[in-house]
Amino acid sequence: MIPKIVRRGLPLLPLAALAGCNTVVMNPTGDIAKQQADLITVSVILMLLIIVPVMILTVLFAWRYRKNANAKYEPDWDHSTKLELIIWGAPLLIIIVLGLITWVSTHKLDPYRPLDRLDEHRPIPASTKPLEVQVVALDWKWLFIYPEQGIASVNQLVTPIDTPIRFKMTSSTVMNTFYIPTLAGMIYTMPGMQTELNAVLNKAGDYHGLSANFSGDGFSHMKFAYKGVSNEEFNTWVQEMKANPAVLDRADYLVLEKPTAKEAVRHYGQVEPALFNRILNRCVAEGSMCMNQQMHEDVKRNQMAAAIRQQSQGGKSQLAEALEMCVAPINTLMK
Numbered sequence: 001m002i003p004k005i006v007r008r009g010l011p012l013l014p015l016a017a018l019a020g021c022n023t024v025v026m027n028p029t030g031d032i033a034k035q036q037a038d039l040i041t042v043s044v045i046l047m048l049l050i051i052v053p054v055m056i057l058t059v060l061f062a063w064r065y066r067k068n069a070n071a072k073y074e075p076d077w078d079h080s081t082k083l084e085l086i087i088w089g090a091p092l093l094i095i096i097v098l099g100l101i102t103w104v105s106t107h108k109l110d111p112y113r114p115l116d117r118l119d120e121h122r123p124i125p126a127s128t129k130p131l132e133v134q135v136v137a138l139d140w141k142w143l144f145i146y147p148e149q150g151i152a153s154v155n156q157l158v159t160p161i162d163t164p165i166r167f168k169m170t171s172s173t174v175m176n177t178f179y180i181p182t183l184a185g186m187i188y189t190m191p192g193m194q195t196e197l198n199a200v201l202n203k204a205g206d207y208h209g210l211s212a213n214f215s216g217d218g219f220s221h222m223k224f225a226y227k228g229v230s231n232e233e234f235n236t237w238v239q240e241m242k243a244n245p246a247v248l249d250r251a252d253y254l255v256l257e258k259p260t261a262k263e264a265v266r267h268y269g270q271v272e273p274a275l276f277n278r279i280l281n282r283c284v285a286e287g288s289m290c291m292n293q294q295m296h297e298d299v300k301r302n303q304m305a306a307a308i309r310q311q312s313q314g315g316k317s318q319l320a321e322a323l324e325m326c327v328a329p330i331n332t333l334m335k
Contacts, residue, residue, distance in 0.1 A: 029203035029228070030183040031119045032109060039105050046094050111187055111197040115164045119202050122162075130164040130198070133157070134276040137169070137176035137189040137211065139259035140218030145248075145276050151241040152248045154256070154266035155224040160234040161204050167197040170280045172257050177213035180226055186212050192291055194280055201228040218261030225265065244269035250284050257284075 026037050065071050107113070114130070117123050134145040145152045157180075159165050169178055171189040179186040184199040211222035229237065248256075248268040253275060275284075283290035 024181045024207075028182040029205065029207075030180075030199055030201045031115075031117065032184040032199045033182060034119075035105070035109060036185055039101065039109075042101060043098060046098055049094060050091055109185075111184070111195075111199075113198060114166075115198050115200055118162050118164075118200055124164060128164060130166040131159060132166050132168065133159070135167050135169040135178055135189065136276070136279055137171040137178065137215075138257055139173055139216060140211070140222040140261050141256075141263040142178075142209070142211075142222070142224045143256065144224075145271055146238070147271075147276065149238050149241070150271055151238060151244075152268040152271045153241070155263055156265045156267075157209065157224060157226045158234065158237055159201060159226075159228060160231045161201050161228045163231065164198065164200050167199070168276070169195045169197070170276075172279065174215050175213060176211050176215050176222075178209070179212040180207065180209040182207045183209075183226070188213070192280070192282055204228045204230060216259070218259065221261045241267055242269050246270075248272065248275065250275065250278065250286070253279070253284055 025033075026040070028034055028037060115124055132147055134147055136143040136145070141155050142157075143152065143154055144157050167178070167187070169187060169189045170193060171191045173191060175191075176189045177186045178189055178197070180199075183201055184197055187195050187197045189195060205228055207226040207228065209224045209226045211219060215222065244267045246266075246268045247270040249272040252268075278284045278290065281290035281292050282288070283293075
């Protein structure tokens with residue numbers, strides 16, 4: 001026979017499974033993630049202002065108007081101005097407040113927007129320069145390139161705390177999602193496109209990042225270690241990385257790009273210059289044309305075709321102007 005106290009506690013047993021849950025999303029160590037967690041909390045509270053009364057009133061009405069109850073019977077009742085004001089007014093006010101919060105937070109937490117503070121109490125010093133990290137989503141691993149330091153790592157990200165970080169991201173094959181729960185929200189990575197994320201970590205520690213978008217067989221293992229360290233420890237780590245003789249050039253990248261799962265952490269002491277731009281423009285292989293160059297050629301062809309059409313209509317000056325633009329530098333045309 002099961003004791004009464006145990007029987008009463010059985011419905012609460014599933015809650016025990018939550019004891020081992022990682023609540024990093026609601027208790028992060030990065031300022032952007034903290035602001036996002038606050039936004040979630042405020043939104044839930046505002047929605048509960050409607051949900052909780054509705055749930056309570058549902059039970060109350062069922063009890064009050066149950067069969068054999070002594071409730072007042074009013075078959076001709078069909079309207080109450082007070083109830084109408086409450087039923088429509090309260091949700092409308094909540095929607096207005098949520099809309100205002102969404103508008104402000106959408107602009108304030110724009111991942112492309114440079115940071116203006118380290119946390120709620122500290123602005124970013126004027127002389128602070130963001131750390132740039134170039135991220136490439138591979139099948140099924142992550143490549144991190146530090147262009148200013150000239151190093152790279154696979155499945156390991158190390159950044160200093162209280163330092164703005166600017167991530168520039170792309171993908172080698174399919175769409176993916178870069179996600180570090182303690183740092184900031186999810187950002188998509190797409191082949192041939194560059195997305196960005198500006199964030200800052202405020203507490204040293206060992207964390208994790210992952211892919212949050214299904215991308216094939218090795219998706220569940222597409223995770224990486226994330227470590228936040230002090231500036232001194234970061235500089236030491238960079239020097240240790242530079243001592244590594246491994247070099248990540250175009251040939252090595254093409255090998256690394258091949259699909260593999262459960263890839264071990266790998267370090268490179270040197271990285272071929274502009275490798276990320278070649279990955280972004282899909283021209284790592286020898287002899288392949290970069291997308292930005294292809295677009296430049298398309299611009300020239302379109303301008304030439306337009307000029308020829310103008311010439312056929314007597315517009316020789318337009319032809320001369322188009323020819324002059326066709327020989328202009330690529331960077332001038334792409335502005």
